[in-house]
Amino acid sequence: MTVTRPVLRREGVTRNGRPYAIRPSQDADAPGLAGLIDAVAGEGELIAAVPGELDTIEQSARLVSIVLEGGLTLTLEVDGVPAGHVMVQRRAGRHYAHVGEIAILVSNAQRGSGLGRILMEMAIDWGRAVGLAKISLRVFPDNTRAIALYRSLGFEEEGLARREVRMPGGDRDMLLMGLALGGPDVTGGPAILRNE
Ligand SMILES: CC(C)(COP(=O)(O)OP(=O)(O)OC[C@H]1O[C@@H](n2cnc3c(N)ncnc32)[C@H](O)[C@@H]1OP(=O)(O)O)[C@@H](O)C(=O)NCCC(=O)NCCS
Structure with a gap:
């Protein structure tokens, strides 16, 4: 099978x-990305994380582990400083491997500039190139911007997972959304394309 190499x-x-x-993403991004996740977590319940959780x-x-499992992790830098991240995690198991789970964040200071859209589009292009049939995500139902x-x-709404996430203020629902990539039905799992 010919795989079109995504950018x-x-x-x-x-x-x-x-x-x-x-x-x-590189290993050296870890401190900056951990700080970014902390900052976004500190804004309130936008993501399923609380400040100080991830060192x-x-x-x-x-x-x-995302990369070893065949997924994608991209870092956005603005002025040389990590300001955003998108990742696609491959689902494990023969009957689930056609689906990738996407998660994204952009620093507060850089939002509304079109960078979130670019990150999402790059990740979706990658998903298509590696033969994923679907990209799914979970989002808090009041995260209107996302x-x-x-x-x-x-992406289309696929349902509501009730009391799915345990947050300090109580258990929260998650909206499930999915994007069909229209790839072929794959037997034996999608292609592997390495981060480079
Ligand atoms: C969701 C998020 C990644 C979007 O990134 P961004 O860089 O602000 O997005 P963009 O500037 O590319 O905007 C893309 C779209 O978002 C929507 N959007 C942007 N700002 C918005 C606002 N203030 N209100 C409502 N929608 C908005 C629009 O649909 C916009 O479309 P457009 O490009 O046609 O204007 C970013 O807001 C973020 O990181 N939020 C905090 C973390 C989070 O919520 N992550 C997702 C968890 S599921």
Whole structure:
């Protein structure tokens, strides 16, 4: 099977004139990404995390395991500092391996500049190139900004998982969304394309 190689690197200038780069994550990104997750977690219940939860070693292990499992992890830097992240985790097991689970965040300071959309589009292109049939995600139902982005990219709502996430304020529902990539039905699992 011929696999079209997706673009995993991109550089440009943000709407407010700052240079940005998107590239496969490296181990050295772990402290910056752990700090970014902390900052976003501290904004309230936008993501299923609380500040201080993930230290650098855990973040580093997480990045490595996503890649080892055949997934994708891209870091967005603005002015050379980690300002965003998108990852696609491969589902494990023969009957689930056609689905990738996507998660994204962009630092508060850089939102609304189109960078979230670019990260999502790069991850979706990668999913298509490696033969995933579907990308799915979970989002808090009141995260209107994220849901607007997902809908505009073609994600459809698939249901509500009730009391799915344990947060400090109580158990929260999660909206399930999915994007069909229209790839072939794959037997034996999708192709593996390495981060590079
Ligand atoms: C969701 C998130 C990744 C979007 O990133 P972003 O860089 O702000 O998004 P973009 O600037 O590319 O905007 C993309 C779309 O988001 C939506 N959007 C952006 N700002 C919005 C706002 N203030 N209100 C509602 N929708 C908005 C629009 O649909 C926009 O489409 P457009 O490109 O046609 O204008 C970012 O807001 C974020 O990291 N939020 C905190 C963490 C989070 O919620 N992660 C997702 C958890 S499931």
